[in-house]
Amino acid sequence: MEEWLRFLEINAPRILELTLDHAILVTLAIIVALLIGVPLGIYLTTNEYLAGTVLQVASVTLTIPSIALFGVMIPIFSIINQGIGFLPAFVALVLYSQLPIIRNTYTAIKNVNPEMRDAAIGMGMKTSQRLLRVEIPNALPVIMAGVRTAVVLNIGIGVIAAYIGAGGLGVLITQGISRGDNYLIISGSLAVALLAIIADAILLFIQKRFTTKGIAN
Amino acid sequence: MITFNHVTKRYNEEKTAVKDLNFTVEKGNIVVLLGPSGCGKTTLLRMVNRLESISEGNIVINEQDSMDLNAIELRRKVGYVIQSNGLFPNMTIEENVMIVPDLLGWTKKEKRERFDYLMKLIGLDPKIYRKRFPHELSGGQQQRIGVVRALAADPPVMLMDEPFGALDPIIREKIQDEFLQIQREVKKTILFVSHDIDEAIKMGDKIVLLRDGEIMQYDTPSEMLTHPKNEFVSQFFGKDRAIKSLSLHTVKNLQEVIGLAHIDDAIEDTKTINVNQDLRNTISMLLNQEADQVIVTDDQGERIGSITIDLVQKYLHFEIKGKLSVSQEG
Ligand SMILES: Nc1ncnc2c1ncn2[C@@H]1O[C@H](COP(=O)(O)OP(=O)(O)OP(=O)(O)O)[C@@H](O)[C@H]1O
Ligand SMILES: [Mg+2]
Numbered sequence: 001m002e003e004w005l006r007f008l009e010i011n012a013p014r015i016l017e018l019t020l021d022h023a024i025l026v027t028l029a030i031i032v033a034l035l036i037g038v039p040l041g042i043y044l045t046t047n048e049y050l051a052g053t054v055l056q057v058a059s060v061t062l063t064i065p066s067i068a069l070f071g072v073m074i075p076i077f078s079i080i081n082q083g084i085g086f087l088p089a090f091v092a093l094v095l096y097s098q099l100p101i102i103r104n105t106y107t108a109i110k111n112v113n114p115e116m117r118d119a120a121i122g123m124g125m126k127t128s129q130r131l132l133r134v135e136i137p138n139a140l141p142v143i144m145a146g147v148r149t150a151v152v153l154n155i156g157i158g159v160i161a162a163y164i165g166a167g168g169l170g171v172l173i174t175q176g177i178s179r180g181d182n183y184l185i186i187s188g189s190l191a192v193a194l195l196a197i198i199a200d201a202i203l204l205f206i207q208k209r210f211t212t213k214g215i216a217n
Numbered sequence: 218m219i220t221f222n223h224v225t226k227r228y229n230e231e232k233t234a235v236k237d238l239n240f241t242v243e244k245g246n247i248v249v250l251l252g253p254s255g256c257g258k259t260t261l262l263r264m265v266n267r268l269e270s271i272s273e274g275n276i277v278i279n280e281q282d283s284m285d286l287n288a289i290e291l292r293r294k295v296g297y298v299i300q301s302n303g304l305f306p307n308m309t310i311e312e313n314v315m316i317v318p319d320l321l322g323w324t325k326k327e328k329r330e331r332f333d334y335l336m337k338l339i340g341l342d343p344k345i346y347r348k349r350f351p352h353e354l355s356g357g358q359q360q361r362i363g364v365v366r367a368l369a370a371d372p373p374v375m376l377m378d379e380p381f382g383a384l385d386p387i388i389r390e391k392i393q394d395e396f397l398q399i400q401r402e403v404k405k406t407i408l409f410v411s412h413d414i415d416e417a418i419k420m421g422d423k424i425v426l427l428r429d430g431e432i433m434q435y436d437t438p439s440e441m442l443t444h445p446k447n448e449f450v451s452q453f454f455g456k457d458r459a460i461k462s463l464s465l466h467t468v469k470n471l472q473e474v475i476g477l478a479h480i481d482d483a484i485e486d487t488k489t490i491n492v493n494q495d496l497r498n499t500i501s502m503l504l505n506q507e508a509d510q511v512i513v514t515d516d517q518g519e520r521i522g523s524i525t526i527d528l529v530q531k532y533l534h535f536e537i538k539g540k541l542s543v544s545q546e547g
Binding site: 125126 | 266268289290291292293297299301303304305306307308309316317320350351352366
C-alpha cells in the first residue's frame with residue numbers, strides 16, 4: 001500500500017497529463033466523427049442503395065484489428081511526413097467511430113414513425129424543418145447511444161495509439177510491459193477504465209438534457 | 218370549394234387506384250369518402266395536398282389549380298388530420314397545435330391566444346394542457362388535439378383521413394358530435410375519409426361512395442339510403458337501410474310531420490329525450506326501458522310531449538318507407 005502511494009506521488013502529474021492527452025485525442029476524433037457520421041447517416045436514409053454499401057464498409061472497418069489499422073496508417077501518413085504521432089491515431093479513431101455513429105443515426109431516423117413523418121410533410125414542413133423539429137429530436141436517444149458506444153470504444157482503442165507515438169494512457173501500459181512494472185500497467189489500465197466511465201456518464205447527462213420529457217421514457 | 222376534374226391516379230402499370238373522378242365539394246360542406254378497404258379513399262385525399270402526385274386530370278381548390286401552388290404553401294393552407302393523430306411526442310401540446318402558425322411566422326401572442334381559443338373549443342383547459350406531452354393524454358384527447366392542430370391556422374379546407382377510426386365507439390360518437398358542433402361554427406370545406414357507414418351518414422353533407430377507384434354514387438346520405446343508384450350501393454348500405462336512415466331524422470322532424478303524443482303520467486319510470494335527438498337513439502331508448510313512452514323535452518328542458526314506438530313506426534312509414542325505392546326488409 002505504501003509503495004502504491006509513493007508511486008502515485010511520483011507519477012501523478014504524468015498520469016494526469018497522459019489522461020488529458022488521451023481525452024483530447026478521443027474528444028477530437030469523436031467531434032470529427034460526429035460531423036461526418038450524423039449527416040452521412042441522415043443522408044443514407046434517403047439513398048437506400050448507398051446505405052447498404054456504406055454500412056457494409058463501416059462494419060468491415062470495425063473488424064480490422066486496431067493494431068493493424070494503426071500500422072496501415074503509418075506508411076500512408078508518411079507520404080506527408082506524419083507517419084507517426086497524433087494524426088494517424090486521430091484518423092484511425094475517426095474511422096472506428098463511424099460504424100456506431102452512422103448506423104445508429106441511420107437506424108434511428110429510419111425508425112421514426114412514418115405517420116409522424118407523414119404528418120410533418122402534410123402540414124407543410126420543409127425537409128430541413130422536418131429533420132430538425134421532428135426526426136432528429138425523436139431519434140436523439142438512439143443516436144446518442146451510438147455516440148456513447150463510439151466514445152467508450154475509442155477510449156479503449158486509443159491505448160494502442162501509444163504504439164505509433166501518439167501518446168495517451170497507452171504509454172503507461174506499453175512502458176509497464178517493457179519494464180515489467182506492474183504499477184505502471186495497473187495504473188494505466190485503471191485510468192483508462194475510469195476515463196471511460198466518466199465520459200459515458202457525462203454523455204448520458206448531455207443526452208438527458210437534450211431529450212424532451214415527451215420521449216424520455 | 219374543391220373540384221376534381223377527371224382525376225386519375227396510377228401507382229404503376231397494373232395499379233390504377235383512382236379512375237377519372239369528377240365531383241365538387243361545396244364550400245362549407247363535409248363530403249365523406251366512403252367505400253371498402255383499398256378503394257382509393259386515402260389516395261384521393263392525399264392528392265389534394267400533393268402528398269401523392271396526380272397522374273391525370275386536376276384538382277382545383279378555391280379557384281386555384283393545386284399544381285399552380287407551391288406544395289409547401291398549399292399544405293400550410295390545408296388542414297390535415299390522420300387516423301393515428303400523428304402528434305409529435307417530442308413536443309408539448311401547445312407546440313404540436315401551433316406547428317402551422319409557427320411555420321407561418323405568427324407572433325408568440327397570436328399563437329397563445331389561438332391556442333387558448335382552440336382548446337376551449339374542444340373543452341380542454343389550455344392552462345392544464347399547454348405544457349403536457351402527447352403521451353400524458355388519453356387516446357380521445359390526443360385525437361381532439363389532432364383535429365384542432367389541423368384547425369390551428371384557420372385553413373379554409375380540411376382533409377381528414379379516418380380521424381376518429383382508432384377510438385372506441387362511445388368516445389367516437391362523442392367526438393363526432395363535438396366536431397359537428399365546431400363545424401357549425403367554423404364552416405370549413407372538408408373532405409373526410411371513413412369506412413364506417415354510420416359515421417358517413419352522420420358526418421356527411423354528401424357522400425362519395427367508391428369502389429375500385431370509381432364513384433358508385435355521389436349524393437346526400439338520405440338520397441343514397443332512399444335512392445341507391447345501383448346494386449352495389451344498396452348492398453353496401455345493407456338491408457337495414459331504413460333503420461340507418463332513422464339517424465337522419467330528429468324527434469323534431471317527427472313532431473313537425475305527425476306531432477307528439479300526450480304524456481301519460483300514469484306510466485312510471487319514463488326517461489326523457491331532447492327534441493333534437495335523432496330517431497335512432499330514440500328507438501334504442503324505447504327498446505331499452507320498461508315503459509313504452511319516452512318524454513320529449515325542448516332545449517329549455519320543458520316537457521313538450523311523449524314519443525312511442527308506434528309513433529316512430531308511423532313516421533317511418535310516411536317519411537322513409539314511402540321514399541325507399543327498393544323494398545325495405547329492415
Ligand atoms: N404507394 C403505393 N404503391 C402502389 N399501390 C398503392 C400505393 N398506395 C396505395 N396503393 C394501392 O392503391 C389502392 C388504394 O389504396 P388506398 O390507400 O387509397 O385505399 P383506401 O381506400 O384508403 O383503403 P383503406 O380503407 O384500407 O385505408 C389499394 O389497392 C392499394 O393497394
Ligand atoms: Mg386509407
